[in-house]
Amino acid sequence: MNLPPLCEAFVLHFGEMGSRWGINRTVGQIYAVLFIAEHPLCADDIVERLGVSRSNVSMGLKELQSWNLVRHRQVQGDRREFFSTPDDIYAIVRTLVEERKKREIDPTLSMLRELLMQAPGTPEERHAQARLRDMHELIELLTNWYADVQKLETERLIQLLSLGSKVVKALELKDRLFAVPGGKTRATGQNN
Template sequence: MKLNPATEKFILHWGEMGTQWGVNRTMSQIHALLYIIGKPLNAEQITDTLGVARSNVSTSIKELQNWGLVQKVSILGDRRDHFTTNTDVWELARIIVVERQKRELEPTVRFLQELMDSPEFDQENKEVKSRIRETEEFVNTLTSWSSEMLRLPTSTLKRILKLGASIKKFLR
């Protein structure tokens, strides 16, 4: 499939953006392709379009499925598996935030709690204990806040995010 220049730039940038977030470039590019094209593609189409190895496409698709970002779909008359992603950027953001919470924040909260419950923690000096407690409180607060935000309808979430720094006037 031949991509238009703007589509190609979008996919390349999404791949670069993914590497900044610790995600494999090819995985990010596959997701970008499925998102921007907005229709199901099979692995061969993805391989040909992006010019990447078929094995890399298979591995990346499996990981994208593990994240809940890509779904397998069937096309009538075609025995090959096709793949698609949600085209609602707000829903994609929700999926990514939920997955990052599960993979990064929740293990950190558990670790910090286990650390504070350990005998070694009692032996630490006051400043170290304080910083660990503050870190645990911060991560817990961040996780709780983002979980609450994710439950909001998209229209409400958009309004909240557009408020930006002006929200402080409601907190006075």
């Protein structure tokens, strides 16, 4: 690996983590190299830095592009393609979540819905469906939360996340202020 020590340490760790998340180590390393690069890199730059074969880099980049995680650009008067990652790390995370949702969460929700439609033939299946219903409900809660929160501009999103659970107190306060005598107001999805 032909990188300054600091970069190498990051690239190695990132590759390792990638492989724990179902991403091939080399693909993770390619991403890491692009992420910390000062300028867009061409495939041969990556070959040089990681010391893997050209074809491996080609396949890795193809994979990363299919995830929308890297962009390629033509440089005027140069036939090569140059690759880079977005500067905005929030944009990167949004893409990552979006793609994983599309590939993993959505098919899982379909599967769960389909199995929940079936008439259970045995008590065993009936019980399994009850568990699947719990799982479906939880995944829906989380994906709906994400779908909603994902619409916020980054600055707002940061504000919201920074608050953490403090919003609960803020909402309690708000509820108290707007409490209608004779009618309970609760912090639910029905609220404004």
